[in-house]
Amino acid sequence: MSTFGMASSASNTNPNKSTEVVSPPTDGVSSLCFSPKANYLVATSWDNQDPKGVFGVYQGCGGVDKAGGFIAPNPGSNPSMRNMWTFTKGHALALIFPGISRAIGSDTLPKTGGTKMEQKSGRRDEIGKLLKYLCQVKTLKLCTNIAHAYLTLARRVHVREYGSAKDCLVLLVSITMEQLQVRCWEVTKTRTSVSTVAKTSMAHEHPVLCSAWKDDGTTVFSGGCDKQVKMWPLLSGGQPVTVAMHDNPVTQVAWIPEMNLLVSGSWDKTLRYWDLRQSNPVHTQQLPDRCYALTVRHPLMVVATADRNLIAFNLQNPQAEFKRIVSLLKFQTRCVAAFPDQQGFLVGSIEGRVGVHHLDEQQQNKDFAFKCHRDGNNIHSVNSLNFHPVHHTFATAGSDGAFNFWDKDSKQKLKGMNRCNQPIPCSSFNNDGSLYAYAVPKITIQQHAKASIYLHLPQESDVKSKPRAGAVGRK
Numbered sequence: 001m002s003t004f005g006m007a008s009s010a011s012n013t014n015p016n017k018s019t020e021v022v023s024p025p026t027d028g029v030s031s032l033c034f035s036p037k038a039n040y041l042v043a044t045s046w047d048n049q050d051p052k053g054v055f056g057v058y059q060g061c062g063g064v065d066k067a068g069g070f071i072a073p074n075p076g077s078n079p080s081m082r083n084m085w086t087f088t089k090g091h092a093l094a095l096i097f098p099g100i101s102r103a104i105g106s107d108t109l110p111k112t113g114g115t116k117m118e119q120k121s122g123r124r125d126e127i128g129k130l131l132k133y134l135c136q137v138k139t140l141k142l143c144t145n146i147a148h149a150y151l152t153l154a155r156r157v158h159v160r161e162y163g164s165a166k167d168c169l170v171l172l173v174s175i176t177m178e179q180l181q182v183r184c185w186e187v188t189k190t191r192t193s194v195s196t197v198a199k200t201s202m203a204h205e206h207p208v209l210c211s212a213w214k215d216d217g218t219t220v221f222s223g224g225c226d227k228q229v230k231m232w233p234l235l236s237g238g239q240p241v242t243v244a245m246h247d248n249p250v251t252q253v254a255w256i257p258e259m260n261l262l263v264s265g266s267w268d269k270t271l272r273y274w275d276l277r278q279s280n281p282v283h284t285q286q287l288p289d290r291c292y293a294l295t296v297r298h299p300l301m302v303v304a305t306a307d308r309n310l311i312a313f314n315l316q317n318p319q320a321e322f323k324r325i326v327s328l329l330k331f332q333t334r335c336v337a338a339f340p341d342q343q344g345f346l347v348g349s350i351e352g353r354v355g356v357h358h359l360d361e362q363q364q365n366k367d368f369a370f371k372c373h374r375d376g377n378n379i380h381s382v383n384s385l386n387f388h389p390v391h392h393t394f395a396t397a398g399s400d401g402a403f404n405f406w407d408k409d410s411k412q413k414l415k416g417m418n419r420c421n422q423p424i425p426c427s428s429f430n431n432d433g434s435l436y437a438y439a440v441p442k443i444t445i446q447q448h449a450k451a452s453i454y455l456h457l458p459q460e461s462d463v464k465s466k467p468r469a470g471a472v473g474r475k
Contacts, residue, residue, distance in 0.1 A: 015418035018438075018454035021185050023198040029439035029451045030224075031210050034430040037217025039187035040199070040235075041428075041437055043453055044208035044222055182208060182222045184234055187455060189435060194455045202232050202240050209249060215257035223250030229264050231276065244274045244281070252294035252303075259315060265291030265303060273318065283319060287311065295345060297338035300359075302345045304333040310347060312359060328355035328369045337385035340392045346408070348382030354396060356408050368411070373398030384427040384438075391464045397438055399423035405458070407465045415462035433463065 014020065025045035032043050183201040187194060206226040213220055218236060221243070223229040229244035244250070244264050252265035261282065262274040267290040272281040289306035301313040308327040313320075327333055329349040337346045344358040355369040373380040373396065380400035387394045388405075393414060397403040401420035406413055420440045427438040436458055442450040 014454055015420060016454075016456060018456040019194040019196070021187075021196040021198075021453045021455065023183075023185075024453050025181060025183065025451045027451060028441050029426060029453060030208060032426045032428040032437050032439060032453070033211050033213055033220075034428050034435070034437065035213050035217040036215055036431050039189065039430055039435065040217070041185045041187055041196075041430075041453075041455075042182060042211050042213070042220050042234075043185075043439065044182050044211045044224070045451060046207055182211065182220065182232065184220070187430075187435065189455075189457070192457070194435070194457065196455070200234065200237075202230075204230070207249075209251050210253045212253045212255050214255045221253050221255065221262060223253045223264055225249040227266075229253055229262065229274075243276050244272065246270065246272065248290075251291050254294060254296045254301075256296055256298060256301075256315065258298040259318075263294070263296070263301070265294050267291065269305075271303060285313075285319070288324075292333055293336045295336045295338040297340065297342045300338050300342040300345070302336050302338055304336045304347065306332075308333060310336070310345075310357070312345075323359060325357070328357065328367060329353050334381055334383055335385045337387055337394065340387055340389075346385050346394065348385050348396065350381040352379040352382060352398070354382055354385070354406075370411070372396055372404065372406075372413075373400045373402060375400055380423070383423065383425050386427055386429050386436075388433045388458075388463050389429055389431060390433045393463050393465055395427065395429070395436060395463075397424040397427040401440065403427060403436070403438055403456075405463050407468075409465060410468040412468045414464075414466070415459075417456075433458070 012019070021041070025043060027046035029043050029045045032041065034041055181201050181203055184199045185196045186199050187196050189195075202222075204222070204224060204226060206224055208222050208224040210224065211220060211222045218233065220232045220234050221229055222232065223244070227246045227249060228242045229250055230240040231243045232238070232240040244253075244262060246264065246266035246268050247270075248266050248268035250264050250266050254263050255261075256263060259273075260275070262276065263271060264274065265271050265287070269287045269290055271285040271287055271291065271294075273283045273285075275282050287303065287305050288309045288311070291303060291305055293304040295302050296315075299315040301315055301318075303311045303313070304327075305311070308329070308331075310325050310327055310333070311321050312323040312325075314322040327347050327349070329347060329351060331349050331351040333347055333349055335348040339345060343360060343363065344356065347355045347357065349355075352373045353369050353371055356367055358364050358366055373382055378400070380398045382396055382398050384397040385394060386397075393405055393407045395403055395405050401422055401424060403417050403424060404413055405415045422441045424438050424440055427436065429436055434457065436456040438454055438456070440452050440454065442452060
């Protein structure tokens, strides 16, 4: 764990005049969640702390120095190829030549069986075999099909730069070992302003996909592509420990205080309940497909999986499904949110729609779906759904860069906010609904994605339910 960052003095360019947190992540944000007890905000992200590697095509051959560092080939007379070689420990390199291939990594390759692999020039299948081998190296997580795409691009660049594909071709794929972060900020607000202080952070070895607070407001859970859930005693300064494991990446995690259990969902098609005092799950629930989203309002829990399945559980009997339905929406589910009264749930999809589901069969005539996050013929994904903790209205955030406030009971939009210039992947209300946090990536052509996290002060008139003026109908 470590303290991070400095305050930013940049002027506010946010279209909604939301306040940016200090020391934002330097890569995409995957989840946001507020403490249930105080204004502490946690974000998970793909932070890259190492110097960035580059991908280039060169005429000539590289080598390895005595210390194991990479010696770049001569870029020749091409000025655009100069000063591009920045590699440190934590990178894995794959060099592909028409005549011979060599894989070089920082203690990644075994001493035998692959330091040199002969291949015929231009043989895509042979190159594929090499890259498949390299993909098995722990620090080089590169899918073969992506590598083929890189190779195709490399050939085109080589032809453009040198006029021929017959010259010596060097393909360099640089994979940076990322420090994948869970960060925490303390938020202070007045009626009209917000300020933040960066408190501490924790690093994961693989992408972090989800996070949740324990009900005591002192402990955070995070899960991701390392197939585990870590428990972080954040406010006490303790070290993170692994409390849950899956066979595939963990996509969802939630704490259930009424049961004193942690629940985690995964792409391994299981839902697992964990007593933090035990190393094995107390129950494993098979799902029909990969877990995409999860929401808990005890005793209701709703899990969304691939193939538009929606499974409701009564947590008073968690070993059995209460109800399984197919989403009202025709395309992939992105997010779900249980009603505050536990009588139903919302579901958002990639088609720019939200579905409203009721569990009671006598109430199902009230089910409906409405369009949102659309701009003319452009349809954007609904990425996040959050109920207001006081007024029980809800917010949607989408890939159009907008967040909006809605009332499901009167079937109306309460407030539409101005669009940001990039999609909003995740969002969260604080415990009293006076703050709304959302993330916005910043993407440039030559750099990794960066992110901003904003804090918005909702006006009561924007989030409080009110009678709908005029005719009743779907928005």
